[in-house]
Amino acid sequence: MASMRLIFSSLLFSLLLCSIEGRNNIPLTEEEDLELENELQSLNKPPVKTLKSFTGDLFDCIEMYKQPAFDHPALKNHKLQIRPSFQTKNNVTMDEKIKSLLDQGFNDTCPLGTVIIRRTRKEDLIIAKELPKYFRNNGSRYHVLDSSEQxxxxxxxxxxxxxxxxxxxxxxxxxxxxxxxxxxQNQVWLMGDVDGDYDDLNVIQTGWHIDGYQTGCMNLNCKGFVQVSATLGPGFAFTGSDLSTYGGKQAYFGFQILKDPERGNWWLSIVDRNLGYWPKELFPNLDVSKLIQFGGQVRTPNDVPSPPMGNGHLPHEGHGKASFFTNAQFIGEDNQAYTPGEGSASLKTNADAKYYQVVGDPPSRGSWDVGYGGPGGLVAG
Structure with missing residues (x-):
């Protein structure tokens, strides 16, 4: 069963869905073990209430103003934004639309004034220890820090x-x-100043992620994303009923990333509900996004056949049989969504078409659907 894990990367502040097969056999010194214990105490705030999901994960109801995000040094003087300036109200109660998408099997809900946060475990932090040596990733501008991988x-x-x-x-x-x-991984990248120094590049990512080795910081281990929802939060899982079937029912993860025109924070909403936001203080070089990429990407050791991308089928098989971004739209400086026209975007891949493909140039009219993916199996020669 694939499950949803919302991940925040220390390098790029990404938010992803993923199925995880992690490893926790990384040897630790006594000093490292003590450091992890101290970090766990910092991340796991005293809860008002604790809920248990059908996966066995514990979710704590944390007072909104005491969530881990505010431990980030850049947010020392940050004023919490309850909802985007372009919305007049924010309903934080569970409704059937949300429940049918992300039903964790809780027999209770978090009270108003709290946010729901998956409790961090030591194994989450152990796996994260090795991540800095691997990579910084953003689509076709991917920088691999480990030469043993492709x-x-x-x-x-x-x-x-x-x-x-x-x-x-x-x-x-x-x-x-x-x-x-x-x-x-299957996601969108919103990039800041792509013409500047790469080390100064700010990127926001979101999407869904199948991961045989956890990448980035798990859930809210990287402090900074401010959560406002008492019903949705990092670490929720998609069940089988929330997944597409080849040639049958199609399930969709609908999302929006939108800059608040007054406060400058970057808001994330899922199925029309506000999950939270990335404060502008985290992104000194992302006043606006200069470039947007979306689609699929895989990573693999050099001597191992590359994994499937998307659902493992080539996009020329069409809707219902391959992975798609549907009704893709950019949001302009007037904060209005629009479908880009012909010539305003290009399709890119760095693999032979028998392994991975992307289809769907911007249309002259109608919605923009982009298919991507493939079976993989490519071994670096």
């Missing part, structure tokens, strides 16, 4: 411009054939 992508890329966000629906699939130390 990456392949199949994406759509905007022309350089000034964007305030992105929205789309993404088909979600179970994809079990991802080996340990491999990653298959």
């Amino acid at each position: 990456n392949y992508y199949a994406i759509a890329e905007s022309e350089n411009g000034r964007y305030h966000g992105f929205q789309s629906k993404v088909t979600t699939w179970a994809l079990p054939n991802v080996r340990p130390n491999q990653v298959s």
